[in-house]
Amino acid sequence: MRRASFADMNCSIAQALEVIGPWWTPLIIRDALMGVTRFDHFQSRLGIARNVLTQRLDHLVTHGVLEAVPYQDRPPRYDYRLTDKGRDLWTVLTALRQWGDTWLADEGPPVEAVHRTCEHTARALPVCSACGRPLHGHDLSLRHGPGAPDGGVLPE
């Protein structure tokens, strides 16, 4: 069996990938987070085929990650702006960037983030929402939550 979709998996990672997984999509969101809004600007930065870009933007509008705001009537043209749902993807893109910086960027990070509040170069570090201490992957144990009343994706 080969799946074309993860939509039937009761797993938030699979559901998230349905929205942002398709090839090109994370880079479109990256550019949107950097302030790109216009079709031609995405197109020239990414070197993506126009029909593929149209499809990906429509997909992100359908899923409420971007909204298409008209800025011209004839012909109709749109700014593609991140919604709150879309802006909240900064956590995913930041985690991807930091992992790439750590493990793949031999010459050092191509892009750094500065925390406006303290004015220092900053990485996002995960802390526990309950106790505030630094979180490490091996400190987390997974269990089924309220969204998996009849069993879910955790292995036996």
Added chain:
Amino acid sequence: MRRASFADMNCSIAQALEVIGPWWTPLIIRDALMGVTRFDHFQSRLGIARNVLTQRLDHLVTHGVLEAVPYQDRPPRYDYRLTDKGRDLWTVLTALRQWGDTWLADEGPPVEAVHRTCEHTARALPVCSACGRPLHGHDLSLRHGPGAPDGGVLPE
């Protein structure tokens, strides 16, 4: 122009997607983080075609995310174990999971994480590595880092 690869982009997000972007790959890493190591176990959990799974596992071994540890000689069989580089992807998978929980999981999170240290249900919250305060996407300003001596991916 249509790209088949992001490898020539000087961007850690694009480089990370080269490794973990291909369809299925994030779910293979999800399962590996949940303790799955055997080919047949990945295959039955994901319902993925065996040739595709072989290709994806080989790709992750080549990129040092998984290591193949023989557990049987004839025929040769391997456990696929996460390396340090692979385990470090928990940050990316956790960010995806939490975004999916927030925006896509109408019935609540299918999976929850418990922080072993404090024994509470925990979300990973990003704090600034420099000042320790909570980080928000709009507090970050991006600039080119040492890995982009001749200009990089930030828009003008």
